[in-house]
Amino acid sequence: MNTPLGPDCLPVVYGELETDTRLYSLGLIVHGESNGTGSTTLRGDMSSEIGDRDLVEDPLFILERGEVYRNPTEVKMSQIVLPCHANHCGELSVGQLLKWMDSTACLSAERHAGSPCITASVDDIHFEHTIGVGQVVNIKAKVNRAFTSSMEVGISVSCEDLFSDSLWNVCDAFATFVARRSEVGKVQLKQVVPRTQTEQMEYSIAAERRRMRLIHAEIITDLLSTSTAQLGECQEYQNAVSAERTRVESVELVLPPHANHQVSTFGGQIMAWMENVATISACRLCNAHPTLRTIDMFHFRGPSHIGDRLVLKAIVNNAFKHSMEVGVCAEAYQGAGELRHINSAFMTFEVLDKDGKPRTLPRIRPEHVDGNRRYQEAIARKKIRLDRKYIISCKQTEVPLSVPWDTSNQMYLSYSNLSALKIMAAQGNWMLSSEKNKVSLYTLEENQMLCFKVETTVNVPAEQAFQLLSDLRRRHEWDRHYQQCDVIIQPDEDDTIYQVTTPCVSRGGKGQDFILLASRRKPCDSRDPYLIALRSVTVPTHPASEDYTRGEVLCAGFSIIEESSDVTTISYYNQATPGVFPYISNDIAGLSSSFYGTFQSCSKYLEENRDSLDALPPLKPGAEWDGPGRTPL
Numbered sequence: 336m337n338t339p340l341g342p343d344c345l346p347v348v349y350g351e352l353e354t355d356t357r358l359y360s361l362g363l364i365v366h367g368e369s370n371g372t373g374s375t376t377l378r379g380d381m382s383s384e385i386g387d388r389d390l391v392e393d394p395l396f397i398l399e400r401g402e403v404y405r406n407p408t409e410v411k412m413s414q415i416v417l418p419c420h421a422n423h424c425g426e427l428s429v430g431q432l433l434k435w436m437d438s439t440a441c442l443s444a445e446r447h448a449g450s451p452c453i454t455a456s457v458d459d460i461h462f463e464h465t466i467g468v469g470q471v472v473n474i475k476a477k478v479n480r481a482f483t484s485s486m487e488v489g490i491s492v493s494c495e496d497l498f499s500d501s502l503w504n505v506c507d508a509f510a511t512f513v514a515r516r517s518e519v520g521k522v523q524l525k526q527v528v529p530r531t532q533t534e535q536m537e538y539s540i541a542a543e544r545r546r547m548r549l550i551h552a553e554i555i556t557d558l559l560s561t562s563t564a565q566l567g568e569c570q571e572y573q574n575a576v577s578a579e580r581t582r583v584e585s586v587e588l589v590l591p592p593h594a595n596h597q598v599s600t601f602g603g604q605i606m607a608w609m610e611n612v613a614t615i616s617a618c619r620l621c622n623a624h625p626t627l628r629t630i631d632m633f634h635f636r637g638p639s640h641i642g643d644r645l646v647l648k649a650i651v652n653n654a655f656k657h658s659m660e661v662g663v664c665a666e667a668y669q670g671a672g673e674l675r676h677i678n679s680a681f682m683t684f685e686v687l688d689k690d691g692k693p694r695t696l697p698r699i700r701p702e703h704v705d706g707n708r709r710y711q712e713a714i715a716r717k718k719i720r721l722d723r724k725y726i727i728s729c730k731q732t733e734v735p736l737s738v739p740w741d742t743s744n745q746m747y748l749s750y751s752n753l754s755a756l757k758i759m760a761a762q763g764n765w766m767l768s769s770e771k772n773k774v775s776l777y778t779l780e781e782n783q784m785l786c787f788k789v790e791t792t793v794n795v796p797a798e799q800a801f802q803l804l805s806d807l808r809r810r811h812e813w814d815r816h817y818q819q820c821d822v823i824i825q826p827d828e829d830d831t832i833y834q835v836t837t838p839c840v841s842r843g844g845k846g847q848d849f850i851l852l853a854s855r856r857k858p859c860d861s862r863d864p865y866l867i868a869l870r871s872v873t874v875p876t877h878p879a880s881e882d883y884t885r886g887e888v889l890c891a892g893f894s895i896i897e898e899s900s901d902v903t904t905i906s907y908y909n910q911a912t913p914g915v916f917p918y919i920s921n922d923i924a925g926l927s928s929s930f931y932g933t934f935q936s937c938s939k940y941l942e943e944n945r946d947s948l949d950a951l952p953p954l955k956p957g958a959e960w961d962g963p964g965r966t967p968l
């Protein structure tokens with residue numbers, strides 16, 4: 336038997352060969368035991384994907400008329416940083432940068448909407464570099480997707496040093512704008528039609544990001560209530576600085592120069608004022624110049640206008656070894672009127688030494704009950720930020736195969752699971768490898784990755800196919816590799832964690848087991864497919880055991896597209912690791928016969944069950960596996 340060595344010197348065999356580790360047809364590309372590190376994956380790495388965007392930009396797209404394609408909503412702004420834009424250290428103030436970003440993004444939104452637009456929110460921003468006086472800031476914004484009255488605008492900021500001819504990425508952001516017209520109120524937007532591979536990808540993932548931002552506040556509140564309940568007393572540190580010493584309150588009168596072209600207070604100006612008080616607060620803790628690293632989502636809760644007084648308040652909630660969290664809030668009032676909550680945000684600062692390394696910060700001493708609450712919540716938010724960064728923002732090559740699942744990273748894992756599948760599906764260079772009995776097998780080789788797509792059409796309504804395929808407990812009915820499949824955790828109706836065991840195929844060998852997160856999504860609108868994404872995770876209740884070899888799935892899943900009320904296209908995607916690539920490409924013919932067989936049983940299963948969902952009890956959100964020997968549900 337031919338058993339080549341795959342990545343990390345694990346044996347890899349493919350196709351129909353008898354082996355201890357297998358490349359499954361329709362299901363799991365698997366190679367040996369989990370080591371938890373080091374594989375290059377597609378999955379959910381938004382920051383590196385966007386950071387690399389210039390490197391993997393679509394080849395110049397030539398229109399039929401011979402012109403080079405340019406996104407019709409794209410707006411660019413370039414500014415030389417002058418001393419009047421900078422702080423006393425000669426660095427561009429983040430407040431000024433936020434104003435430029437908001438203006439550029441708004442103009443892009445209005446180009447699409449053809450009507451005035453207002454900023455509803457700006458997602459979390461991570462600033463990678465500071466920008467100095469004399470350098471050039473380049474901002475590019477384009478509408479990724481329009482929903483009903485709101486649209487997501489992608490903003491990328493780079494810095495250019497004209498004297499050394501160098502260019503680097505500063506940050507990427509996503510802002511949501513709402514189109515309004517004074518006579519009619521909300522405007523129904525026309526749809527964005529993606530024309531290039533990058534646009535298709537952004538369009539597709541924009542629906543996932545929207546889902547996250549709309550439930551963001553609720554999820555964070557839930558997480559804070561569970562995580563702060565588990566935290567202990569505030570720790571006493573020597574030389575700790577009283578939180579009250581960092582409290583800042585400042586008022587601004589909104590004058591015509593602070594208004595936008597719709598006569599409400601310019602959103603960028605509000606963010607700049609918020610950044611200003613947050614910086615003063617951070618300075619009071621460290622008595623040094625703080626550098627802003629991250630801003631958690633800005634949400635513009637309601638408008639303010641010329642003549643409003645804006646009260647801006649900031650305080651250091653907690654200081655960790657190298658970073659501090661500042662809470663900042665903007666409220667508006669008119670004359671003797673009530674305060675209206677306009678915006679709040681959390682900003683994270685560092686203090687850099689002369690070599691650019693973060694300095695150790697003084698600790699904070701919270702005061703009063705409210706101070707303790709803010710102190711504890713800052714600890715919980717720090718954990719959430721780290722989880723988020725780990726899953727969503729770290730470089731592709733740094734993402735381990737099996738990420739530990741827990742309630743604090745549930746939302747990000749689900750997002751990254753679906754996004755990885757969407758990124759794979761949006762690739763434009765799938766090659767048709769073979770076709771048999773209406774089942775097509777495609778392959779994609781890119782950046783040392785090999786991916787498969789198997790596609791067919793079935794006479795089953797899309798929703799029914801989605802329901803049938805998303806319950807992995809029934810997969811054994813059409814996939815012989817799924818020997819047993821139990822639900823371990825069902826956190827909500829879209830996410831389920833399963834333990835899947837597969838039969839042993841070599842004499843005396845072990846079977847394999849997988850801990851899989853299955854995330855499902857119904858279409859956001861009629862142009863989206865139904866999706867079921869699969870990836871490996873780890874859960875403490877199910878460590879690898881001696882009975883099975885633990886296998887892992889990088890990225891796999893189904894995209895289900897409704898062609899008509901009764902006809903559905905089913906595509907199955909699966910991503911192989913780089914090490915498997917040379918072996919598979921040599922044996923693509925043997926491999927494909929296995930794909931066809933399983934996919935044909937899948938079609939038969941769907942058509943036989945097109946009128947019923949039968950058999951298994953429905954999955955119950957919130958169900959949790961509660962120990963060995965018990966039934967998972």
Ligand SMILES: CCCCCCCCCCCC(=O)SCCNC(=O)CCNC(=O)[C@H](O)C(C)(C)COP(=O)(O)OP(=O)(O)OC[C@H]1O[C@@H](n2cnc3c(N)ncnc32)[C@H](O)[C@@H]1OP(=O)(O)O
Pocket residue numbers: 437438441442452453454455456482483484485486511513548549592593594595596599600601602603604634635636637638639
């Ligand atoms: C000095 C130089 C000048 C230079 C000047 C340069 C010009 C730059 C101008 C920049 C623009 C600004 O300054 S604007 C000023 C700052 N922004 C504001 O003042 C906005 C204040 N906020 C609001 O008015 C409101 O909260 C809205 C309109 C944003 C949302 O109101 P609402 O009551 O929630 O409305 P609702 O119908 O539920 O939702 C409308 C749509 O918004 C979406 N939506 C609602 N909340 C969110 C959210 N947190 N994140 C994302 N999207 C959201 C919904 O999904 C829905 O989309 P769908 O399902 O319909 O698709």
